[in-house]
Amino acid sequence: MVFLQLFWVFFKIGLFGFGGGYTMVSMIRMEVVDTYGWMTAGEYADLLALSQMTPGPISINAATFVGFTQGGILGSLIATLSLCLPSVILMSFVIALFFKHKESPYVKKPMALMTPVVAGLIISAAVMMCDKESFTSVLSFVIFGVTVVAHYFFKVNPILLIVLSGIAGWLWGIYN
Template sequence: MIYLQLLWVFIKIGVLGFGGGYAMLSLIQHEVVDNYAWMTTTEFADMVAISQMTPGPISINMATYVGYTAGGFGGSLLASFALCLPSIIMVYFIIRLFMNKKSGSLMTNLLKGLKPAIAGLIFAAGLSMMNAQNFVQIGKGENNISIVICVLAFVASYFFKANPILLIVLSGAVGFFVY
């Protein structure tokens, strides 16, 4: 049963995951945390950090991790395979039949129109992770280090394009010394 669920969830994400790993992140969060409750929001945040620090495609990293948590070794292989399955079908059929320059421009325009919505999707995923589980003692006034880390990391990433792995390591160090 769990295998069927993993297969269905990650095929769906493979088909609807326009715009790269981050766009998939919001889809994965919805299924994994809200729908099936395979992970808590804290575990999800930890998984995203680990997936970002590990080499390879972030979405494959996440699929493997989710699959392992939900269904062990078999689950991890199945989830990664399910995520790739739509791509395999697309490259075999769509690229060979339709992907000339003409329909290519249609796809590019489609993605252009999709981009603002995908950005909203990703932003919502970030917002829903801003909760008491991930932010230590949020709003209590005495310990707002979580908020400080979040704001500083945001500024460093958005304005200075700081390396995400470096930011994760630095905030891990802050956590180690502060808590």
């Protein structure tokens, strides 16, 4: 029964969730805390912190976590797969529509308008993350500046930059 509920909750979120991990995470909270009462609000806040601290897309982390607490490994698999399933189903439609009619103005013109919108949305995601929690010291600004220059101008591998930033933060913590 709980497996069916997990499937239904995360399938819905995968189908209607939109606008990046943070929006989905609040949808998950509504279902998990308010509708089903699987967790308290406090437990969900802990889960969220954990989802942000562990690697991977935040909503995948949250789904795996909720599924695991409700139904073990099988629960986590069902929750995560159900979250991805709508994307897979939608993709077959999009491929049929988009890739087959690529040269049609009905595809080209909407894409021409969607691209600048998406660029604006990605930048907004970066802007909204700029708060006191992200810029705690001089080091934060240095890391930010160095990453922009290193990645934009010198195409330094982002994984390397993340590892180096983590090490810098760790050392800074030790000496302060």
